[in-house]
Amino acid sequence: xxxxxxxxxxxxxxRMSRTETTTGQWLEFYNTFAAQSAAFDTLxxxxxxxARFDVTFSGPGVRFELSPAFPDAGRLAITGMxxxxxxxxxxxxxxxxxxxxASLETGAYDTSTFGFDAATSRFTDNVTxxxxxxxxxxxxxxxxxxxxxxxxxxxEGEGGWWxxxxxxxxxxxxxxxxxxxxxxSAGADFDLLDTPVVGAYPDALSPWGLLDxxxxxxxxxxTWFEDDVGxxxxxxxxxxxxxxxxxxxxxxxxxxxxxxxxxxxxxxIASVVPAPGAVGMLTxxxxxxxxxxxxxxxxxxxxxxxxx
Amino acid sequence: xxxxTLPAILVALVPPFAFAQQxxxxxxxxxxxGDPGNAAYDGRFND
Numbered sequence: 001x002x003x004x005x006x007x008x009x010x011x012x013x014x015r016m017s018r019t020e021t022t023t024g025q026w027l028e029f030y031n032t033f034a035a036q037s038a039a040f041d042t043l044x045x046x047x048x049x050x051a052r053f054d055v056t057f058s059g060p061g062v063r064f065e066l067s068p069a070f071p072d073a074g075r076l077a078i079t080g081m082x083x084x085x086x087x088x089x090x091x092x093x094x095x096x097x098x099x100x101x102a103s104l105e106t107g108a109y110d111t112s113t114f115g116f117d118a119a120t121s122r123f124t125d126n127v128t129x130x131x132x133x134x135x136x137x138x139x140x141x142x143x144x145x146x147x148x149x150x151x152x153x154x155x156e157g158e159g160g161w162w163x164x165x166x167x168x169x170x171x172x173x174x175x176x177x178x179x180x181x182x183x184x185s186a187g188a189d190f191d192l193l194d195t196p197v198v199g200a201y202p203d204a205l206s207p208w209g210l211l212d213x214x215x216x217x218x219x220x221x222x223t224w225f226e227d228d229v230g231x232x233x234x235x236x237x238x239x240x241x242x243x244x245x246x247x248x249x250x251x252x253x254x255x256x257x258x259x260x261x262x263x264x265x266x267x268x269i270a271s272v273v274p275a276p277g278a279v280g281m282l283t284x285x286x287x288x289x290x291x292x293x294x295x296x297x298x299x300x301x302x303x304x305x306x307x308x
Numbered sequence: 309x310x311x312x313t314l315p316a317i318l319v320a321l322v323p324p325f326a327f328a329q330q331x332x333x334x335x336x337x338x339x340x341x342g343d344p345g346n347a348a349y350d351g352r353f354n355d
Contacts, residue, residue: 002351002354004349004351004354005349005350005351005354006348006349006350006351007348007349008346008348008349009345009346009347009348010341010344010345010346011344011345012344013340013341013342013344014340014341015338015339015340015341016339016341017336017337017338017339018336018337018338018339019336019337025334025335025336093334096332097334134331142341144349145341145346146339146341148349149343151342151343151346159343159346159347160347161350161352161353163353169353208339208340208341209339210339251353252349252353253351253353253354269336271331271336271338272331273340274331
């Protein structure tokens, strides 16, 4: 695939989560709504996560709990969510983790646009995050930059691209955490219950400090391409390693594409860079003006009094 | 004297976080990506 060529330039500052979204983080999101009504179970439950039904919960909806089969289930990367689920997760974060179901509907993405036009065989989802969104699904450009662009790649101020997501042009060494030289779970041989948690390879960092660019889950992006028959497809992001079953390392030259419900992908959340608050800034400006005014008055008094 | 210095003291004491836009981290551990306007990927690894 050559979809990455000519991409990756970003003209603004932004933020990205250091690790992929975990089972523990998604569990909080899921239970907030599924415990209210079972209808949210279908809407929000992903395919791949380390959680199970909470049989002690009597309703009205359903509730999940961390699976005790995994030693650290809450810190395992989630896989197998759909683009729309990820969009609703971003909406929920944007709305302050509200328990109001309306918080799923807008903020980062307008879910009223989600649909399919049979006449044109195209999805109608508006995949561009809304103005003012505080959290969103990263675009392919945003993802490529944070995973592979190094502003000092060829020396101070001489930027360039690394082929792999741990600031190297050599593929990361597969292995379990703690094994000598191990840099990623992608391609490593391990049992499902021994799946490494997020951040288990702290020395394998992208130029901006991301962990698990290789390994963990393949990460969804908000960038879409059209296939040969005109259907919109969701790009899953640069091949970001395997999921629980291992796989290939992340590689800038290769990306994978799947359909709208890319249920083999995980998620890394992008966010706006906090700006100076309006209230605080107004306080600062008014105080500064007050100081200036008092100095001017003081100088005027001294001038009139002939002190200067 | 007090009237003259009070505003200056207030300005000096306002902590930096008072100006920060409230964007909760939610335990996601965000990193900030700068260097706006970086060059696009030229395909050098696709040969």
